[in-house]
Amino acid sequence: MKKSLVKLFSRRAGHWLFAFLIINGMAAGTVHAQTPAARPPSATAAPAPVAGDEDMPSLKVGDPAPPLTVEKWIKGKPVSKFVPGHIYVIEFWATWCGPCRAVMPHLSEMAARYKDKVTIIGFNVLEISAGKNKSGDYVTKVANFVKNLGDGMDYTVAADVREETTYKEWMTAAGMGGIPSSFIVDGNGKIAWWGHPMVLEDALELVMDGQMTPTKRMSLWQEFKAKNEKRMALAEQMQQLKKAGDNAKALQLADQLIAETIMGKSPFVIAKYELLKSTDPAKAKAYGNEILKTFANDPLTLQDVARTIINNEDAADKALALGIMEQAIQRCAPDDPFAYSTLAGIYFKNGDHKKAVSTQQYVVKLLEDTSLVEQRQEIKDKAREDLAKYKAGK
Template identity: 35%
Template sequence: MTRRSIFMGAGLMLASMVFAPARAGAPPSPAGKEEAAKTLRVGDPAPPLGGVRWIKGTRVDGFKPGQVYVVECWATWCGPCRLMMPHLSQLARAYKGKATFLGVDVLEDGKDFKATSARVDAFVAEMGDQMDYSVSQDTEDTLVARTWFRAAKLPGIPATFVVDGQGHIAWLGHPMHLDVVLPAVLKGDFDARQFEDKLAVLEKTQGTFGTAIKQEDYKAALKAAEGLPEGEPAFASSRSVMRLIALVHLDQEGAERVYAEMERAGHANELLAGILMAQEGIPNIWRVRAAGLVKQAAKRKQDLYNLAEVQFKAGLKAEAVESIKAFLAYLKDKSAKEPGKAAALANYIRKAEEALRTYEGGPLAAPGAGK
């Protein structure tokens, strides 16, 4: 129910993953904290992380020669950041010993550093093994936000920096591209300029695709998606998602084949669920599948509110009622154990009770549910 846990919302932010990487916009720099003279580009030495507060995992005091690092800037309030964390954890495990993953919390709200630290610690604890890498919090004077994120002129978070074995920035951008970037950096044959040229082609295609989808011209959307070269790693995930979204409107057998391919590739996840839930006029089986994907990702009690909403929209009334009841029980238990938060939690409890009444009085299932 906080900014970080809302999955469903106006316009479904995650639907933008079809068209461009989803990011949360960064707040303006605090007065007196700008370092306008300094920029951070590919090829520059990686700035130090000195002074960050380590919360979880192995402390990193410097970038060792021969070791590759992935530095991820995130925030507790950033929905896209949270959605990328399970995949970052998968990569951290897959490349253990070859690449070190570091998450640095930046751009938090509030001026009370102690209170902010407590909020960050609670978030990290709640995420558990979905943040299966070293995690730290930016310094009180926002060193990392200034010398990494803002210096790189990136549009928002999550923001990823890959540091090569020589301690230089090999690449910076959105973490959704790490599956392609990281193996190439480890092999020593990554060409950042060439990769950015490919991303420019992808962005142009996404624009054409997005226009076609808005016009409900799904044949044109499919044509745009299939215009991307098959087998090119830089396009693979986006090409699959775009093909699937076009095909769920055009050809169910074709959509099933693409979905099966995405499952095998590990691309059927909560990000895809958000895109599927944004589609109108498609067979309900796709919403049911989306609900299943959200359920797989719902590791925290806070996620149950959003899970219930997705389940209800998919016509899974009994499951929605069960999820929202579990969420209510969590809120009431938290309120009892933490009296100081009772007033704030009361509003969430009220909203969850309203949702429960809606779900209990709603239809048994949406047309075609489970079919």
């Protein structure tokens, strides 16, 4: 069953993040939903230390939370100290980290839901580690990213100092090797929990209720894995119903999966669109417009949907893909070569070769700029190949 799902979602949605999640239960803690600009050794997945390790973490659950050493507060009210009686979530992320970006819509929802009791801080780290230029202006890069994303990152945001002090005093000290990673600071200013943001809300509820215990901390991950296995089974069932022609029940499962999935919704969004298209094109068109509104602040989901439906032969689908991608690009950082490359390809498939060429020229220019990030050579070569194809018009 797992192999069939991997094939399905890799082929239909280009979303191998979901395939990774369902097979590994997020055990590794960190993946990249998009090809990242770089993978600093300190930002790759690493298992938490276990008893007997020579290098046990110096920061443990129950310890006072370290201070936040900040280069700049980019959004929201600065947090100079952890106020007694208030709860804080520190979410470590980077602009080049796909899963960090994928979880931002959910974090924004949480920030609104718990605004009177919890402050969520998106703490940017490892921007300098990801590039060759250690003196680059990473703060402006992060600020531009946050500004473009707008309400898609609707919580407090800060950037680490160039020396990566906060990353070292939190992530490294806790033995955490991958981002995104979340820490919860309780009302006493102590570390109550840390782990992957996929489990964050359940952990936060326990901390807020004063119910977090060592046993419950251990059980959170197992509970998540069980839920994930259930989602995997539902996804397989949805596909079987679709094959059997029972589109009504398949649509019900697609809606359920969209509602229950925190990150990686796009395979189910696409499945719902294709199910509607096969039964009621008018409803499919309406749902296409709904996607633009529902995921307005989720550019990764919009990109996944656009990348998939652009390959359909229907002219209406190609037009929808362009509309979705043009909206997505408004929420993407101006130096995101992957998003602009997708837009160029969609222009080309819609017959607008002039815009395809100009957009792809911008992609090539971005990839040649090593002020912060050095891209892999194969990515640069592919960008130039695409540019030549667009110029040739074939």
